[in-house]
Amino acid sequence: MDDAVAQLETLYRDHSRALLVYFRRQRVLAPNAEDLLQDTFVRALRNIGRLRGAVSPRAYLFGIARHVSLDALRLPAPAEPLLREPDAPTHPPEDARLEPLRDAIARLPDAQRETLLLKLQHDLSYEEIAEVLAIPIGTVRSRLHHAVLQLRSSLNPECSHHET
Amino acid sequence: MKPELLEPLLLDRALGELSPEVAALLDEHLARDPEAARLADEFDHTLVAARAATRLDTEPPPPPALDHARLQRMAQAARAAARRRQWFQLAACLALGAVAGWLAHPAPVLVPPAGTASEQSYAGSPRDPVNSSAGLWSRSRIVAEHTGDRPSVRPHQSQTPARSPFPPHSSRKENL
Numbered sequence: 001m002d003d004a005v006a007q008l009e010t011l012y013r014d015h016s017r018a019l020l021v022y023f024r025r026q027r028v029l030a031p032n033a034e035d036l037l038q039d040t041f042v043r044a045l046r047n048i049g050r051l052r053g054a055v056s057p058r059a060y061l062f063g064i065a066r067h068v069s070l071d072a073l074r075l076p077a078p079a080e081p082l083l084r085e086p087d088a089p090t091h092p093p094e095d096a097r098l099e100p101l102r103d104a105i106a107r108l109p110d111a112q113r114e115t116l117l118l119k120l121q122h123d124l125s126y127e128e129i130a131e132v133l134a135i136p137i138g139t140v141r142s143r144l145h146h147a148v149l150q151l152r153s154s155l156n157p158e159c160s161h162h163e164t
Numbered sequence: 165m166k167p168e169l170l171e172p173l174l175l176d177r178a179l180g181e182l183s184p185e186v187a188a189l190l191d192e193h194l195a196r197d198p199e200a201a202r203l204a205d206e207f208d209h210t211l212v213a214a215r216a217a218t219r220l221d222t223e224p225p226p227p228p229a230l231d232h233a234r235l236q237r238m239a240q241a242a243r244a245a246a247r248r249r250q251w252f253q254l255a256a257c258l259a260l261g262a263v264a265g266w267l268a269h270p271a272p273v274l275v276p277p278a279g280t281a282s283e284q285s286y287a288g289s290p291r292d293p294v295n296s297s298a299g300l301w302s303r304s305r306i307v308a309e310h311t312g313d314r315p316s317v318r319p320h321q322s323q324t325p326a327r328s329p330f331p332p333h334s335s336r337k338e339n340l
Contacts, residue, residue, distance in 0.1 A: 005232070005235060008230065008235070009230060012230045016227040016230075017226065017227055019227075020227045034227065034228050037227060037228075038228075038230070038231045038234060041230060041235070042231075042234055042235060042238050045235055045238060045239070046238065046242060098213060098216055098217040101213050101214060101217040102217045102218075105214065105217065105218065116214070117218060119179060120211075120214055120215050120218050121218055121219075125181065126181055141172075141176070141181075144175070144179060145171075145172060145175045148175055148178065148179070148207060148210055148211065148214075149175075151210050151213075151214055152206055152207065152210040155209070155210055155213065156206065
């Protein structure tokens with residue numbers, strides 16, 4: 001058990017910040033982000049054997065964090081899609097051009113948006129995202145491609161008209 | 165290269181998912197194909213803008229320390245649950261064995277003592293355990309065997325030779 005806790009300490013040191021950001025980006029869960037972070041590592045300790053055998057411990061921990069988020073969202077609270085963008089803080093004037101893109105991201109289907117945010121905000125690979133979401137790699141690739149094409153259309157509407 | 169093949173490759177390239185070898189080959193193609201290069205630039209620009217749009221403005225505070233007390237409590241609870249599971253499995257095996265043993269052995273038959281009214285009631289009944297149509301485990305057969313009865317010859321019946329209690333081709337249905 002001491003060996004497992006020591007290994008967990010190392011993983012906590014390496015990945016806790018990214019996981020905390022993951023929880024804080026979800027508006028409903030942000031107030032309990034630190035508690036959810038601890039829950040994630042408690043669950044990881046329960047299945048320490050699987051964690052040791054995981055190809056990507058980071059992806060495995062993100063998968064646990066996702067399940068922790070889903071369980072927390074099932075508690076009596078207003079329903080919120082996973083990884084909804086937090087309330088937009090005040091942006092500098094030069095960032096105002098990003099508002100249409102933020103709206104386009106918010107309009108994406110939930111599955112595509114969740115996949116895209118795992119890629120953009122946490123820089124997970126196709127394989128890692130597939131492990132987090134428990135879906136095939138081809139599905140990850142397809143979702144990301146559709147999401148990027150949709151965002152490109154929102155940035156350059158005339159380009160989507162030329163190609164159709 | 166066909167557009168339907170090129171576009172996914174360019175998207176993988178923009179998302180950073182191409183292997184170095186494939187990325188090098190694709191870059192060579194882009195150098196020869198201006199239209200493909202323009203499309204690649206659009207995808208790159210879209211990804212850069214999307215990353216900027218989803219980035220937090222402020223650096224989040226550092227996470228708290230790992231809660232060792234909670235981990236210890238969880239580990240103790242898991243060990244207790246494992247012990248309870250083991251005891252439950254052992255109890256289930258013992259109970260299953262007891263039930264199987266009870267079902268495998270027939271219920272003991274109460275043999276009435278000699279000279280009682282119940283034995284007299286058997287006087288008029290067929291007391292030939294061999295030739296009786298009763299089943300192997302029937303009460304009359306067991307009582308008769310226990311009390312040492314022999315086949316009785318009635319005047320209207322012909323004496324038949326002794327037969328094995330276990331005929332080789334019994335067609336009787338044994339009522340258990």
